[in-house]
Amino acid sequence: MSDDNKDLISVLDRRVQLYQAPGGFRTSMDSVMLAAACPVRSMQSVLDLGCCVGSAGFCVLYRLKDITLLGIDIQADHIELAEKNAAHNNMAELSSFLCADIRDLEKHDIGTFDHVICNPPYKEAGAHKQSPSPSKAKARGHIDDGLSLQSWIDCAWNHIKGQGSFTIIHEARQCDSLIHGLFGARGGRRFGNVEIIPIYPKIGIAAKRVIIRAWKHKKGGSYILPGIVMHNEDGSYTPEADAILRGGQAL
Numbered sequence: 001m002s003d004d005n006k007d008l009i010s011v012l013d014r015r016v017q018l019y020q021a022p023g024g025f026r027t028s029m030d031s032v033m034l035a036a037a038c039p040v041r042s043m044q045s046v047l048d049l050g051c052c053v054g055s056a057g058f059c060v061l062y063r064l065k066d067i068t069l070l071g072i073d074i075q076a077d078h079i080e081l082a083e084k085n086a087a088h089n090n091m092a093e094l095s096s097f098l099c100a101d102i103r104d105l106e107k108h109d110i111g112t113f114d115h116v117i118c119n120p121p122y123k124e125a126g127a128h129k130q131s132p133s134p135s136k137a138k139a140r141g142h143i144d145d146g147l148s149l150q151s152w153i154d155c156a157w158n159h160i161k162g163q164g165s166f167t168i169i170h171e172a173r174q175c176d177s178l179i180h181g182l183f184g185a186r187g188g189r190r191f192g193n194v195e196i197i198p199i200y201p202k203i204g205i206a207a208k209r210v211i212i213r214a215w216k217h218k219k220g221g222s223y224i225l226p227g228i229v230m231h232n233e234d235g236s237y238t239p240e241a242d243a244i245l246r247g248g249q250a251l
Contacts, residue, residue: 013246016058016089019081027055029245030209033199033228034119034169035059036244036251037211042066044114047159049102049152050074054082054095056117061091063248069095070110072102102155103147112161118168120152149174153181157190160216166191167214172198172207179222182214192218197251198227211251 007020011032018027035056040046044067048057051071061069069091073079079099086092100108149170156166170178175196182191191214198207207227228251230241243249 011055011245012059012062012248015248016062018053018055018058018085019088020053021075021077021081024077025052027053029230030119030169031055032059032245033209033211033251034117034167035063036249037167037169037197037213038115038117039165039167039213039250040064040067040115045070047110047113047116047156048072049116049118049155050120051082051097052078052119054085054097056119057082057095058085058089058091059248060117061089061094063250065094067094070113071095071097072100072105072110073097074099074101103151105155105159110159112159112164114161114164116156116160116164116166118152118156118166120149120168120170121147122171122174149177150181153178157216163215163217165213165215167211169209169211172210175210175212178210178212182212191216193220194222196222196224198224200227200229202231202233203229 007022008017009020009027010017011027020026038046038060040060042064046057046060046067046069048069048071051057051073054071057069057071061067071082076099079097082097086095098108098110160166168178179194182194194212194214197211197213199209199211200207228240229238232238237245244251
């Protein structure tokens, strides 16, 4: 087996294959769930903030092959791998990638998009033990104490066109911070029709992840949806989870 193949993983029942950074952050089912929750339609555009190697964006492109994708990541090696993954999955004509800090995107003039998706670092700098891997530490937010959850929400707001959507996956315990950032961080309501989708490991176990989907400039309130149970008691995927993780079904 070549060194390249050691860092090649598959998602969506091997329909999307992804080269990973050796020793770096690894693609998880969070990326697939995020992609499934994006309400993109034919001929629309998607911006993936903190795209890493492109995992979530390519899962969206698998579902709808006539959309366009721009991925942003601060790590140059991740962007290189995202471009490699685009070619490997025959998605290079539909996608492009930019190495940039999300707090400094104005100078890149990337414009606005119909939908923004985001799988940001779950841990902010100083809140936990730092990963010994520099790449993984940076991807997880361990070493940048100026990058907050609010930074990701603000960036998304700036780059959503019209009444487009913002979809984010995060730890369930961060719901309060997410809702605060969506509704009132700048002294006025920004997002509406907020859908909160809990992700439960098993029946009877508290949600560890949550997907929040919101719409720019819309006036509706917040709604807690039934959520998704990922595993049966024997550890196998539930039919609903299997349809998303293997079948590529939209959430």
